[in-house]
Amino acid sequence: MRPASFVLISGVLLAASANAGTIKVTLPRLDIAEYKKPYVAGWIEPAGGGAARSLFVWYDVHKGGGEPGIKWLSELRSWWRKSGRSLKLPADGVSGATRGPGSYTIPLPADLTAGNYVVHIEAAREHGARELVSVPVTVPNGAVRAAGKTELGAVSIAAK
């Protein structure tokens, strides 16, 4: 974890999240010629089914011209179907610019009621692949680790 980015993101996203648990997502460095920063989204669903809640989405917020960045949000297929397409963007505390390789910490919502959830992290990259990592987690006090194979690196969740 890079402390600088942690402070920056938590400051931008959700001020009241200090005690709410965190998701840590690593975007791997890919040794390829034409690398574009991926679109990445995270959301949480009750394990027994129920409404999905977007936690974050990183996309090309300021892409100009005839193809605004939102045009490609549907490439995050699972997120788009479950949450993204009913979200008004840009969404305060949820949407932000794309990020390059590195580890990022995103706060979990402070108002999650106790129970079993699944956290989903989905990444899609232009000229690249799409990957979905789904991690079951119990609130409170759940701690889980998972990892993607292509577009996502390590994912860890610590619920408080």
Add this chain to the structure above:
Amino acid sequence: MNRWIRPILLATVLAPGAALADSPFILPSSTSLSGSNNVVTFDAAASDHLFFFDHRPVRLDSIAVTRPDGTPVEPTDAVQGRLRSVFDVKLDQPGTWKVVSTDSMITGTFKENGEERRVGGRGGPPRGAAARPAGEGSAATAPQASQSGPRRQPPVAFKDIPANATDVHLTEVSRTTETFVTVGAPTTEVLKPAGKGLEFDPITHPNSLAAGETARFRFLIDGKPAAGLKVTVIPGGDRYREDEGAMALTTGADGVVAITWPAAGMYWVGAEAEDHNPAEKRAEARRMSCAVTLEVMTP
């Protein structure tokens, strides 16, 4: 295999080239979009293999496009080729759009002065008669003629059935081929059934389908649940499989089928029904079919 036999039977019973002979479909280039000012292009065809273009186009003049608010809009850049029709729709409104082809015709037979005549098509001289040079025609058509026995009279259009016709046996044939495309959040205005004929009445939104999940679709006849209706679900790409891969389902008393999608991809969902309630009073029966193209996403 069924899909092979049925076209042959139908083609024999009905007029040659009758509308129901192959699986018709309208295939969108995308079904779930983000952003504004998207354009989706559609291929509309009837074919032996899904979703390829190996038989005939769906006629452009049978196509209707409905915006999420229910208003109609004309497709653009439309071309009707020999094997498929192509057209674009600019999606200038968020929500769920419907693209449908509806076709209806009367087929059957009657007798005039003791001679049996077929009803169907648009009447006029036999197809291709004018284009074929005189003299060559008989040689070129000889094998066909021997197959179908004695020379057959061209079909008569429904409106041209003479007043002195006897033994009139007519069937009303109607077909609906549709698909749905959603920009942003799905809406349901265009899904409202009209209450006429055989209709697809989705409970699960047709643009909210994912592999491994179960969708529930109702079918209606004249607005009432169609119980015991046979529904066929075929994943696209059957050209590259030994097996057609079709799922044969039957609606329950509530007219509903539940489909669990085995994999992501484009699917064809079709149903057929027959009854004795035609809209055209001179017909004895009606045969209805509806087909929907659906995209199932990765989970």
